Amino acid sequence: MSKFNPDFWEVTLSQDGWRRFSTADHPHYEDPEDAAARRAREDRARALMPEVRAILDSALTPRQREVVTLYFFEKLNQREIAERLDISQQSVSEHLYGKARDGRTVGGALRKLRKVCARRGVRWR
Numbered sequence: 001m002s003k004f005n006p007d008f009w010e011v012t013l014s015q016d017g018w019r020r021f022s023t024a025d026h027p028h029y030e031d032p033e034d035a036a037a038r039r040a041r042e043d044r045a046r047a048l049m050p051e052v053r054a055i056l057d058s059a060l061t062p063r064q065r066e067v068v069t070l071y072f073f074e075k076l077n078q079r080e081i082a083e084r085l086d087i088s089q090q091s092v093s094e095h096l097y098g099k100a101r102d103g104r105t106v107g108g109a110l111r112k113l114r115k116v117c118a119r120r121g122v123r124w125r
Contacts (some may be wrong), residue, residue, distance in 0.1 A: 051122070064109040067095040085109040 023029055030038070056065050059092040063085075070076045070084065071092075078096075098108025105111070117123070 018103050053124070055113065055120070059112045062110050064095050064112070068091055068109050068113075071096060 014066045018026075024031070025120055056068060060068065060115055066085065070081045071078070076084070078092040081092045085092070094107065098105040098111055100106075
């Protein structure tokens with residue numbers, strides 16, 4: 001059963017109701033400056049993609065590469081990846097983040113990628 005949230009009201013508007021709002025008041029409005037910034041980020045991401053692919057190919061095992069691609073590029077969650085690859089969700093998590101062993105985290109694609117990026121001078125975030 002859902003709880004009532006007094007801070008959230010859902011209102012259904014007809015097309016005529018939407019027309020009463022200015023373009024800038026529309027919930028999905030993006031001003032020209034924000035649109036230009038978004039396009040610049042997308043262009044930078046496209047330009048970096050060959051380097052990203054090279055790093056993935058050089059640093060990761062084939063299975064880690066597959067899990068990282070499904071998780072970050074195809075936007076699947078860990079459960080969906082596990083089903084697709086016929087492995088456990090826990091195994092997907094370990095491929096991505098590593099596993100705890102003797103109080104330390106070992107392995108994991110993201111740990112490897114951080115190290116390779118640091119050596120190449122590529123900012124992680």
